[in-house]
Amino acid sequence: MAPAKKRNVCSKTTSANAAKKAKIDPSLQVKQIIDSRKNANDVFDVLECLQSEKEKEVISAINACCNLFVALLERKDLFIGKLIDEEAMLTGEHNAQDKYSMFMRHRYNDCVETLLEHLVHKSYGVKECSLVALMRLASAEGQNPLEDLDWSEHVSFPRTLILGVVGRLLSKAEDNTMLISRFTEYLEMVDVRFYVMSSVRENVGSVMVKSKGEVMPVYQNNVFTLVSSIIMPSQESELTNFMVKQKDKHSEWKAAKLNEHKRSFERMWLGFLKNKLPSNMYKKILVILHDSILPNMSNPTLMIDFLTAAYDVGGAISLLALNGLFILIHHHNLDYPDFYKKLYNLLEPSVFHVKYRARFFHLANLFLSSTHLPVYLVAAFAKRLARLALTAPPESLLMVLPFIYNLIRRHPSCRVLIHRPTTADESCEDPYLMDEEDPILSHALESSLWEIKTLQSHYHPDVTRVALKINKPLSVPEEDIDELLEITNFELMERDLKATKNVPLEFEPAKKLLQGGGGILGQHFCLE
């Protein structure tokens, strides 16, 4: 039993017997190794196969290794306790059994190392296979701990293995979305999830310290994919699916407590979010923030820094941050100074064109639903929305006009915006200041909504119809905005195309392509 020698022999023969070895079936060899200790040295051949160029061979070797070490772990043939390195092992005085188990433990470590390397393999098949194998090994190791537990208070769990797996999954160079989605099925297990969360936190911390706060899109994307796929349980009773069963210390185990989970989840997210993020990552996080992150945190108010920062970014990110802020204000008693002022300044021409329009106006409707808001503020909002409506597409107009009407309905003193009989004969310039950031100073209450008057001649008949409502006193019940939020241009078009009654025709006979309509097209363009 001279492992070093054997290995040397092996390495020499590798090149010569390459063809021969390729034909050796790793699973057969594994069987032999398990059957008898005499064949222990064949483990080198199997490990050799792991390094092979061919994908098929590698996969079969992975499976074989996995089987082998799972079997060995179950037989407790691997050395338990603090492992001494191989040179020391050779020199030290150990009985044959110990030597064998130590030898096998070393090979096990080699194998795990190789499998972790394979997680960044170029072929997805290999990656997936190694991941599955590693998780099997982790499970087996959890059942038959390799550490001596008598002296420690810790529960047995293959933490290092998980840390390694997570570290490789969160690659800095490669988009691992596929592999991570494969990994999510292991995250259903409570303990795995728990340790993955802490591993992610460690990993993110170390990586970000190294990068010194620079943005790393690929890495952060991987982290986000992994982190967002963690589904938190809502009740303690749901914590039933464990990979490793703890017999005696179960009640004390952190992984079995929901609070600990939440704390870990929270730390993981905060650790991830405290770094600088690319802007599309901001959007992704903010979209899921309110329903999958905030409720699962033990102390959601800790998110305030992130949300405030996001709110100050401007544009679509600010719109999205509103949702999270709203939850904090509403449920967690957060006091946010100048909230409405900021909301007012969020109103830009682009709000009608962005993807998150419906969400924004849904929230804005919520924020402005209070009847205790000061009149100047509501008037400023109404006037600003009306001014912006001059650049809005019809589907937005169909939503924003009823929105403005609802504001006026809720605050009857705002009615002067559409009905000012006292100075009806005195024409004046619009006193509203569009560029003023403070709604108090915008003089909105002294203005009138001439914009809606203008929109009464909008090209789309539905918009015209809605805009015409300001000519008469508004009806008392509020209109339901939520139905109007999701209207798309396409729907409008379909609606118009459906009407199939009689079709009036142009009476002016057409003779040329470029005639008619004032000849504007013909003025600027010609046929040839």
Add this chain to the structure above:
Amino acid sequence: MVKPQKKRSLVDKVRKSKTSAEIKNNPFEVKINRKKFEVLGRKSKHDVGLPGVSRSKAINKRKDTLLKEHQNKHKSNKFIDRRFGEYDTNMDPEDKILERFSMERQKQHDKKDMFNLNEEEELTHYGQSLAEMEKFNDLMDSDSEPDEKGLLSAELTRSHFGGGGGLLRKKTGDDKGGAPRAKSRQELIEELIQKSKLQKRERQVQKEETFELTEKLDKDWKSIQALLANKPSKAQRDELQPEKPKAQLDEYDMMVRELGFEMKAAPSEKLKTPEELAREERERLQRLEADRLRRMLGDAVESAPKAPAHLSADDLNDGFILDKDDQKALSYKDGKWLSGEGEDKGDEGDDEGEDEEGEGEEEEEEEEDDGEGVAMGDDDEDGDEDDDEEADSHSDLDSEQESGEEAEIMEKEEEEEEEEEAAPGVILTEEELKAQQEAAKSELPYTFTAPENQGEFVALLKGHSPEHQCVILARTQKCNHPSLAVGNKLKLQKLFGFLLEYMGDLASSSPPELNTIDKLIPQLYDMGQMFPDAASKALRSVLADASHGMEEDLEGSGGSPFPTLDMLVYLKVVALLFPTSDYRHPVTTPALLFICQILSKCPVTSLQDVTSGLVLCCLALEYVSLSKRLLPELLNFLCGILHLAVSDKTSTGYSVVPPFRHAGKHSHLLLLSEPQSSATWINHTLPLALTQHLELTDNLHRDHHRMTCLFTCLDLVKHCCWLYKDSASFTALFQPIHTLLSKHLLLQTHPEVLQELIIEILAAIDCSPRHHNPLVFEKQKPIPLRMFTPKIVEVLDYGKRRGNTKEQKESERTKHKYKKEFKGALREIRKDNRFMAREKLQETMSRDSERKRKVKELYGSLGTQEGEWKALRRRKK
């Protein structure tokens, strides 16, 4: 105490004897119920009462009932009237008497008469014994004569003079004959029988005579009737043609009606002078324009559309056969026109002309000669049919000629046709058509089968010049006119779709054959006029597909490319075929929506996109040029395009709207690369083809193109300024453009034309009115104050309570009825009691008086006894 009773009964008698009118007029009888106030329309039954009459009535009734009961009280035996039917109210009194009589007789007969031979039944006549009659004949005679007079009618007297009509008559006659006793009873009866037989026979004869006389009278009448009216009467016809009276009748009716409806020789419409034609045309256009305005305002979107039929005057290309149709419709009105046309035609035409002449004659004759009119009417119909056949055969001729005759002949024929078509038309198109014909002198077939699919259609048109393609299309339409065969309409509707698709193909081919499209536009327009539904359907499906494709693009990648040239052509075609100014139109509204969607969703990434966008802007402006509707997307886009030419992107003061970005990859598209290139720039119109293939090799050309685009853009902005200058928030609308033009777009290096344009725009924006009246609601009808005059509600059913359910009403009615009845019953009982008390008092009083009388009598008798006794004693003494 008997007296008052007697008196009353006397009064009653008097009253009864008096007529009711007398009583009513007697002021002492009448009690007037004075009303508090008059209610209009209500008739009161109880304004006048007759208390005396009603009281005596009530008393009588009580006497009959209550008093009887009272008198019979405590009396065990009763008088029961057992006479037959005494208590049967259903029977008539007469019936009762009759029945009673017969029963009496029966009783007599049954009981004793079996052995009572002596007592014979007495024969009676009119209730008098016959034996008696025989005895006192003379007496009877004088009595009966006036009675019998009524029985004898004048006729009977005349025809049966001397004979006895009835039994009595006979008797009197016999009596007058004077041998009354000679005849025995037996003889008498025999005679009687004979007479009656004779009478019967006579009556029969008389009946026959009457019948004959009637017949004769009828016959006479018929002969006179013929003189009265010179029309053959129905009866006469019946007599003349008894074989098939029914059929003749129908035919006759038909003819009469035909003649009635037949147009008499009416004056033909005079030919219109050119001025009149022009005026009519102007009126028509004014009407159409008014209609368009109405639709633009959108107040009556649902009303009837412009009927394409109105356009017949312009409908030159509607095809030969359609004109035939018109001709048929006109044939009654316009004989002159018809005959003229008939002469123009060949041999068949001559025949037709003759027919028509005949027709003219018929029209005159028809008034006089009815019988002939029937046959002529048939002829007339036949003639019409001939007409149709000729039309058909004529078109057949077309196709036959195709096979082998010389081209020149056909040419002539066609010219004739064209002239016919052009007859009501406009000269311009006629010339056009002639020009087309000249162009078509090269061999073109004259009939075409309508293509079934796009491939066939393309094969049909491929390789021909645009003019030829027009001719081919025109001929295809003519050959497949809807009036020729059932399926043709569908075929032509399909043809529209094919033509539209073909245009799209032409536009998307490279280089795009826009001139061909231009030539085909009139054809497309005409077909659109013919089949508005098919046209709108085809264009709507094009729009739906395009917008659907764009929706998918947007959902997928977030950006969609600008539409290709064929879509631009389609959008332009929409504006040509349909009115763009309508408040809501099934085709133009979605089309405009689609244009705006493109302008607000498609990112501008190249100069080609800029060009496409500007074409769309032009289209959008054309769409709203009449209605002046607001297009926010257009202004956004123009502002964005101008932003592309701004060099310093860091500036603020205005904001661009997506798809443009403040700064980014494509935000310098319109910046000149070399300032000196502006010196060589000449403004020119851009070819539409540039939206497809824009290949600019060097910087100079690129800069020139940029400047042209900028010029176009600025010009469009100027148009917009002009279009929206009346808008209430004009300043707010143009604020971004104003800021951009005045502060950021520095065009010192650009040509003067552009700079002048900018100054013009800025001036237009600046001089716009900035002052507006504050908004107020529309004046509403003031809500009237509350008045104190009574609210007048129209009541349709008087006296009935309203507003309740049926059950409630029913129960209320029952309650009311009960109350009334209860009160009435109470009153009756009181009256009864009063009556009874009075009767009882009377009874006691009469009893008392009786007793007093008796006592008096007794006293009297006792007194006399006493006196007698005293006298006796005195005498004794």
